[in-house]
Amino acid sequence: MNTKVFRNISYGVYIITAMDGERPTGCTANSAMQITSAPATIAISINHDNFTNGCIKKTKKFAISILAETSAPLLIGTFGFKSGKDTDKFTDVTYEMREDLPVIQDSCGYIVCKVIDQMETATHTVFLGEVIDGDVFNASGQPMTYAYYHQVIKGKSPKNAPTYLPDEEKKLVKYECQVCGHIYEGENLPEDYICPICGVNAEHFKKIS
Amino acid sequence: MNTKVFRNISYGVYIITAMDGERPTGCTANSAMQITSAPATIAISINHDNFTNGCIKKTKKFAISILAETSAPLLIGTFGFKSGKDTDKFTDVTYEMREDLPVIQDSCGYIVCKVIDQMETATHTVFLGEVIDGDVFNASGQPMTYAYYHQVIKGKSPKNAPTYLPDEEKKLVKYECQVCGHIYEGENLPEDYICPICGVNAEHFKKIS
Numbered sequence: 001m002n003t004k005v006f007r008n009i010s011y012g013v014y015i016i017t018a019m020d021g022e023r024p025t026g027c028t029a030n031s032a033m034q035i036t037s038a039p040a041t042i043a044i045s046i047n048h049d050n051f052t053n054g055c056i057k058k059t060k061k062f063a064i065s066i067l068a069e070t071s072a073p074l075l076i077g078t079f080g081f082k083s084g085k086d087t088d089k090f091t092d093v094t095y096e097m098r099e100d101l102p103v104i105q106d107s108c109g110y111i112v113c114k115v116i117d118q119m120e121t122a123t124h125t126v127f128l129g130e131v132i133d134g135d136v137f138n139a140s141g142q143p144m145t146y147a148y149y150h151q152v153i154k155g156k157s158p159k160n161a162p163t164y165l166p167d168e169e170k171k172l173v174k175y176e177c178q179v180c181g182h183i184y185e186g187e188n189l190p191e192d193y194i195c196p197i198c199g200v201n202a203e204h205f206k207k208i209s
Numbered sequence: 210m211n212t213k214v215f216r217n218i219s220y221g222v223y224i225i226t227a228m229d230g231e232r233p234t235g236c237t238a239n240s241a242m243q244i245t246s247a248p249a250t251i252a253i254s255i256n257h258d259n260f261t262n263g264c265i266k267k268t269k270k271f272a273i274s275i276l277a278e279t280s281a282p283l284l285i286g287t288f289g290f291k292s293g294k295d296t297d298k299f300t301d302v303t304y305e306m307r308e309d310l311p312v313i314q315d316s317c318g319y320i321v322c323k324v325i326d327q328m329e330t331a332t333h334t335v336f337l338g339e340v341i342d343g344d345v346f347n348a349s350g351q352p353m354t355y356a357y358y359h360q361v362i363k364g365k366s367p368k369n370a371p372t373y374l375p376d377e378e379k380k381l382v383k384y385e386c387q388v389c390g391h392i393y394e395g396e397n398l399p400e401d402y403i404c405p406i407c408g409v410n411a412e413h414f415k416k417i418s
Contacts, residue, residue: 001340
């Protein structure tokens with residue numbers, strides 16, 4: 001078996017949110033798909049280790065914020081590389097409450113669901129949610145695909161590719177964030193550099209080329 | 210609720226195949242996502258009305274062929290706009306047998322699964338499959354996203370966009386396939402035109418602009 005084939009499955013990038021009592025929490029996920037249209041249902045997959053998983057099980061509700069290509073990359077890190085158990089992920093995030101759940105404004109829309117079924121696997125729960133609310137936030141923004149995240153945002157492919165110039169000529173080197181994998185490419189890593197994905201400082205970067 | 214938000218969920222385009230006795234069958238689908246990595250499991254969603262659904266339930270096995278942007282568009286129509294109940298969808302399709310299931314060669318890879326769980330909804334079955342085989346067929350081909358299918362292949366956006374020229378100047382008109390929705394754009398619809406998606410002839414096209 002060649003597991004590289006799994007990379008060819010297409011996904012979006014989502015922030016799945018839920019309530020922990022009175023406190024909003026959430027995590028980054030790439031697994032969401034619509035299952036039926038009438039009534040509209042959506043399946044998501046959340047790792048057992050995510051604090052959000054337990055909150056969804058308790059409250060039987062979750063919201064999906066659909067990230068756009070223009071959404072702030074730091075959202076992915078904030079919700080993806082920290083645990084909601086001991087971090088308030090919403091401190092610096094602008095959100096609205098819809099059907100008593102937090103949805104991220106800097107996205108191309110949201111969907112709120114109540115859990116109507118679930119399926120357990122070794123490491124993840126597949127929640128089936130019936131949609132109770134949903135709206136578009138920024139109709140002009142293209143949804144971010146997981147491929148876009150890997151190729152553009154994680155730095156493997158520059159968003160605004162400069163006119164080609166061999167690396168040798170520019171003496172570019174690469175530094176990789178040891179927390180989230182983001183790659184910085186430049187002549188030097190600035191001392192005050194902050195990872196645009198997960199927010200850590202330059203000390204967490206390692207030269208890789 | 211604004212159901213337009215559902216269009217912002219990202220998907221790929223897949224041919225899900227199964228065996229009907231000794232006969233291969235399959236259908237086009239956009240709903241597939243990896244759930245766990247060890248053991249690797251994948252969830253797919255198949256409408257009850259698809260003949261393939263019953264075949265998967267009987268045999269407890271299915272294969273996913275992952276279409277690439279370069280895959281023949283006719284594959285989507287062959288597997289998406291006809292029923293496998295009374296059509297041999299594989300007549301003109303090149304396929305290989307892997308783990309006793311047909312996989313489409315003109316794709317960027319395949320995954321074969323045995324069903325380990327399933328969840329019923331009003332109109333669809335969500336099958337959870339444990340991966341028993343998988344490989345990449347054409348590493349250089351980008352996976353086709355559902356957005357690409359709608360924007361490029363269905364004709365809403367030309368693949369090789371010509372230098373911009375107002376439609377008025379070119380006197381272009383649009384014809385829509387009444388079977389699959391493909392849009393032909395040109396000065397005239399050729400009499401011998403065959404829909405590249407579903408294979409019907411020019412009689413099934415209607416002028417829409």
